[in-house]
Amino acid sequence: MTPTRPKRTRLRSKGKANQPSLTDADLKSVEAILGHKFKTPDTLIRALTHPSAVSSADSVRLSNQRLEFLGDRVLNLVIADRLIDRRRLESEGDLAPRLNGFVKKGACAEAMRHLGLSKYLIMSDGEIASGGRERESTLGDACEAIIGAIYLDAGLSTARKFIEKGWAPQFQAPLAEAKDPKTLLQEWAQGQGLPLPDYDVLNRSGPDHAPTYEIQVRVDNRGSAVAVGSSKRDAERNAAALLLKSLTEPK
Incomplete structure (x- = not known):
């Protein structure tokens, strides 16, 4: 008896047969980690898709670059709001370096590692072979894209919950450890x-x-x-x- 193959969740696009995908099981695992079930799963899949996994002509439409742009702004807003609330006696000069420390690519990459999300990134075999799943810039970009995807699918409050979860170890670390x-x-x-x-x-x-x-x-x-x-x-x-x-x- 021939075993059945797992169902694939594909990006919906016109006239393209081999688009980046996740198994249904992987999609559910990612949603469980994020703490949010997507109304539009394609948005999450796009957030996990590195540009190397699609053709250059489709990169803008199908990779995570635009979501990264959005997620970066959402992250800055959430962290700035958190600092304003938690550091009420600090000046702008004190808050700015703290903000920079939490929104830099390294902090985003650390959140991805903390949550165990790197294994779900969709990228080319060549990118994987060159260490893409461990590369700080790749992980940081994907994390920002995930934040953008959550924001689009469920709004700022849900994005904030994900950031609080992903950044928990960094928020709890002594300030000196959080600085580079x-x-x-x-x-x-x-x-x-x-x-x-x-x-x-x-x-x-x-x-x-x-x-x-x-x-x-x-x-x-x-x-x-x-x-x-x-x-x-x-x-x-x-x-x-x-x-x-x-x-x-x-x-």
Whole structure:
């Protein structure tokens, strides 16, 4: 007897046979993690679809890029509202770096890891082979897209519940643990009344699946530092740490 195949949930599109999909079981698992059953499941599937899984001609319509754009704005609003409510004695200068710490790609990626959602991302075999399921930028983009999808399907309140769940460990962490060198350098610059740090890519080398970035960071005329990393974000963090050390350590 031939075993039956699991039902597939497909994006609805005109004249396309092989669109990104999830099994019904996977779709239910994702909805259980999110705490929301979608009225329009196609929206959730689109949020999980990396651009590599569709043709370039269909990327705008079928990948998660537009939802990422929306979700980023929703996330900023929810986190800003939360900070205003929880940090009533802090100034805008104090709130801004806290906001940045919670809405950066790394924070979004951490929420995806915390919830175990990376395995449900839909991407090309090549993207998977190059480490796409672990890549911070990919996870961060997908998380923002999921927030945008929830907002479209159920509104701000439901999106807020997902953010509270996904960011729970970060909200509970001591403030020092929630900050990275870029945030600390930004706070130092603001405290000195200086412009925000300026980052420049000096060089990119290596293959696409294992690049090396060389980044320089400057803070006005106070100093600069150069560092490398396996991603732009990592190189920026390393450079920020070096510059912060040189600026704050006793001479």
